[in-house]
Amino acid sequence: PLPIVAIIGRPNVGKSTIVNRLAGDQQAIVHDEPGITRDRTYRPAFWLDRDFQVVDTGGLVFDDDTEFLPMIREQAMAALKESSAAIFVVDGQTGPTTGDNEIADWLRQQEVPVLLAVNKCESPEQGMIQASQFWELGLGNPYPVSGIHGNGTGELLDDLITYL
Ligand code: GDP
Ligand code: MG
Numbered sequence: 001p002l003p004i005v006a007i008i009g010r011p012n013v014g015k016s017t018i019v020n021r022l023a024g025d026q027q028a029i030v031h032d033e034p035g036i037t038r039d040r041t042y043r044p045a046f047w048l049d050r051d052f053q054v055v056d057t058g059g060l061v062f063d064d065d066t067e068f069l070p071m072i073r074e075q076a077m078a079a080l081k082e083s084s085a086a087i088f089v090v091d092g093q094t095g096p097t098t099g100d101n102e103i104a105d106w107l108r109q110q111e112v113p114v115l116l117a118v119n120k121c122e123s124p125e126q127g128m129i130q131a132s133q134f135w136e137l138g139l140g141n142p143y144p145v146s147g148i149h150g151n152g153t154g155e156l157l158d159d160l161i162t163y164l
Contacts, residue, residue: 003052003164004042006079008107009089010099011059014119017147018089019043019056022157040079047157052164055079062102085113085163087156092118092130092144096137104137113163116142117156122149 007015023043042053057079058072080086088107090100107114116139121127127144134142143159145152 002044003084004079004082005045005052005054005160005164006076006083006086006112007054007056007089008060008076008080008086008103010061010097010103013059013089013091014147015059015089016056018087018117018119018145018153019054021147021150021153022054040075047161050161050164052084052161055083060103061099062106063099080107080110080112083112085115085160087117087160088114088139089117089119089147090134090137090142092121092127092133095130095133100134100137104139108138114139115156115160116140117145117152118142119145119147121152122146124151127152 007019009015022045026044028041028043040055042055045052045054057076060073060076061069086107088103090096116134116137118131118134121130121144131142131144143152143156145156
């Protein structure tokens with residue numbers, strides 16, 4: 001089976017936009033192998049010579065147990081567990097939030113390599129400044145990207161595939 005990359009982050013940071021950017025219009029994969037949970041959607045993607053699949057997750061919120069949030073949290077954790085690498089998406093226009101810090105604390109305790117994508121960085125110059133605010137999350141190099149326009153995704157993917 002192809003390696004899985006989980007897309008993780010709080011609501012509205014642009015996770016689904018990035019999944020669409022990575023997977024293009026390729027159709028979702030239906031898994032027949034046992035052990036794969038069916039209620040996550042896997043989208044095929046590739047970069048250079050490397051094929052993989054991306055799994056989108058719901059907005060992750062740790063300090064709130066209302067509605068579906070605990071279920072979304074379990075799904076995100078399950079997705080991470082089966083992944084070879086994760087992309088943690090944050091919002092470059094808001095800067096780091098308490099929610100981002102809580103997710104980062106959790107991710108740092110996992111075994112899975114994490115790449116930190118600072119989304120909504122449309123301007124390359126501004127993007128470097130926006131991204132540098134996220135060093136405080138303790139997850140290494142923040143990659144400025146724009147899911148909408150595609151800037152920065154090449155650098156992110158170049159490094160992502162080294163983990164696959
Ligand atoms: P999700 O909840 O994390 O899956 O986020 P979505 O992909 O649904 O996007 C949430 C909002 O952010 C939408 O209004 C998007 O249009 C917007 N958005 C997503 N990516 C970008 C981006 O690269 N730049 C900007 N400016 N807005 C974005
Ligand atoms: Mg989404």
